[in-house]
Structures are given as structure tokens and as C-alpha cells.
Amino acid sequence: MELYCLESDIPVRAQPDPIILYDDRVLQSLLTIEDRFLPQCSYFQRVQKDIQPYMRRMVAGWMHEVCEEEKSNEDVFPLAINYLDRFLAVMPTRKSYLQLLGAVCIFLASKLKDCRQLSAEKLCMYTDNSITPRELLDWELVVLGKLKWNMASVIPNDFIEHIIRRLPLPKDKLPMVRKHTQTFIALCATDDRLAMNPPSMIATGSLGAAVCGLQLDHSDQRLSRDNLTDLLAKITNTEMDCLRACQEQIERVLTTSLQQGQQDGQETGVRAGNKARKLQDQSSTPTDVRDVNL
Structure with missing residues (x-):
């Protein structure tokens, strides 16, 4: 008899483990180690010379839109932001690389939290192909190195x-x-x-x-x-x-x-209404983060 593998398009999520949730030691462990995954400093004053707070807000908004558009696991976005902040707290970065960094952080978080990770090619598409898959993969190693491969961050x-x-x-x-x-x-x-x-x-x-x-x-x-x-x-x-x-x-x-x-309601409504067509065209990003590079 020929066997068929029937896979659903809807990912199957594991149910919460009551043994973990009802053990007070797990919560205490999380509280004990959470400070290890905080940014080491307020990096706008001490580390970053080229990046301003509004730029960080723009790229964070873009990252959130990408995660929502892809229906990513709800842990992916806050984990990606944790990587972003921790990297910016230790590595001076030019503003022209900020969207590339955001894409890399989504890429890494998706690998840890999603059943089906986002591909490098798709993430490049969301940047209007302003970056290449090769650049994303090269920067993945840079981010991993700066974060010392400590990627299992505690998040809210x-x-x-x-x-x-x-x-x-x-x-x-x-x-x-x-x-x-x-x-x-x-x-x-x-x-x-x-x-x-x-x-x-x-x-x-x-x-x-x-x-x-x-x-x-x-x-x-x-x-x-x-x-x-x-x-x-x-x-x-x-x-x-x-x-x-x-x-x-x-x-x-x-x-x-x-x-x-x-x-921004009117502008947001137009963007939301056109989002599907934009993705099909592969000719636009959800948010124009390229303004950061100007």
C-alpha cells in the first residue's frame, strides 16, 4: 500500500505544560536570569552615534508589520527586538545598516520560535530588495558573534x-x-x-x-x-x-x-488595503524604512 504524508498548512502548537506552569521554581528561575538578556546600557547616549531613537522606532514598526504579515509566532517579534537592542548596546552601527539588522533579528527569532521559519529571500523582499540574501546570512554570523550565541532570551x-x-x-x-x-x-x-x-x-x-x-x-x-x-x-x-x-x-x-x-488613519488604511497587491508585486516594503538611510 502506498503511503501518503498529509501535512496541514496550519502549524500544530504544543499545549501548555501544567507541570511547568504550576512549578514555582520555573517562575523563580525566569526572574533570576532575566537580567542577563537586557541591553547593557542605554545605547543612544553611550554607543550609537549615527542612530537616533526615531530610527529605532521606525525599524521596530517595520519589523512588527513583517511579523504580522507573515502571521509569525507571537514570540518572534519581542525576541527579535531583544536581539536588536542587545546588539545596538554593544556594537556601533551605521543607520544605513539598521533595516538589515532588523531583518537579521527577525530571521534568527523565527528560527527559534516559528514552526516554519521565514526565508532569507522573503525577508529581502520585505526590504524592497535593498539587501541580498548573502548580506543577511553574513550579518547573521555578525549578530550571533556579538550576542555570544546566547539567543534563548527571556522575553515578556x-x-x-x-x-x-x-x-x-x-x-x-x-x-x-x-x-x-x-x-x-x-x-x-x-x-x-x-x-x-x-x-x-x-x-x-x-x-x-x-x-x-x-x-x-x-x-x-x-x-x-x-x-x-x-x-x-x-x-x-x-x-x-x-x-x-x-x-x-x-x-x-x-x-x-x-x-x-x-x-495617520487615512494613510494607514490605504497601505493596509494595498498590502496584498504590494506583496504580489514584490515591489514595496510594508513601511518605508529606507527613509532612515537618508
Whole structure:
């Protein structure tokens, strides 16, 4: 009998392991090692002379659009941003190489987190072929060397399930809380002012902002802002004042993002409507990051 291998186009995801999620030692281990994967310094003042914060925001926005367009694993984008920040904290880089660096970071993160990694050719297409696959592969070795091949970074997403299971959240609201939290984490990754915050603080601040935004405190007083902040601080061994300040900063970033989105709404709508045609033509990038090179 002839055998056929039937493969689905939808990747099969592993289910969360309750043994890991319910073992407090795993969370404590994450909290212990997370600082190893932070940028070593605020690199705009100490390392980078040619790259400005707005350029980092532009390339981060482009990276997010690429990951969304490719429906990448939700861990790919924050992990790629972690690589980007850690590299820029140790290696002075010309602004003309910034998009190439962003593409390399997506390439590496996709290898670690996606069932089907993004190809070098496709990533080059997203840069409007301003880089070549050979350049991307050469820079992959450069990034790996500068990061000392230490690529299994702790990111905010690693804390979500550990924190959620320790909160008195209604089960029917868990998918929405996860989705909103991941959205906040992605938003934080695009803002350089939050790059030095530990992943656990970004995760707890994002989760707190998500719960408050969904107004779950209306059904359970334990989820009121003050009670929730106190509970989150205890779970992650974080000072309440630091966590409260982080959550407020995240909410300000969201407000700024929404205001910017309203201002650019018409342009964004046109770009979104034409995105499929652009990809078919292979003649345009999702965002014109080439402006950074000017």
C-alpha cells in the first residue's frame, strides 16, 4: 500500500505544560536570569552615534508589520527586538545598516520560535530588495558573534501564563486577557523608552493594563487597580511603585499610539488595503524604512 504524508498548512502548537506552569521554581528561575538578556546600557547616549531613537522606532514598526504579515509566532517579534537592542548596546552601527539588522533579528527569532521559519529571500523582499540574501546570512554570523550565541532570551511573553494562572481571572476571559497582554507587550517593544525594563515588569505592567482595560474589576473587587498591582508585585517580586510607574508608562504609550493612529488613519488604511497587491508585486516594503538611510 502506498503511503501518503498529509501535512496541514496550519502549524500544530504544543499545549501548555501544567507541570511547568504550576512549578514555582520555573517562575523563580525566569526572574533570576532575566537580567542577563537586557541591553547593557542605554545605547543612544553611550554607543550609537549615527542612530537616533526615531530610527529605532521606525525599524521596530517595520519589523512588527513583517511579523504580522507573515502571521509569525507571537514570540518572534519581542525576541527579535531583544536581539536588536542587545546588539545596538554593544556594537556601533551605521543607520544605513539598521533595516538589515532588523531583518537579521527577525530571521534568527523565527528560527527559534516559528514552526516554519521565514526565508532569507522573503525577508529581502520585505526590504524592497535593498539587501541580498548573502548580506543577511553574513550579518547573521555578525549578530550571533556579538550576542555570544546566547539567543534563548527571556522575553515578556515567557511570564504571561505563569502570571495569569496565579490571578483570580474568570476562565471565559482568559483568551481576551492573553490577546490584550500580547498586544501591549508588542507595543512596548516598539518604544525605546521601555527597552531597559526587565521582561517580568513589562509582562506584569501589560497584564495589569489589559485587565484594567477590560474592566474585569467590575465583577471581582480583587481585580481593582490597587489590589491587582499589589498581587502582581507579589507574584514577580517587584516593588509596587516601580510596577505602577511601568503600567502608567505603558498606558501613556498606548494613548500616544492611538493618537498617532488617528492622525495617520487615512494613510494607514490605504497601505493596509494595498498590502496584498504590494506583496504580489514584490515591489514595496510594508513601511518605508529606507527613509532612515537618508
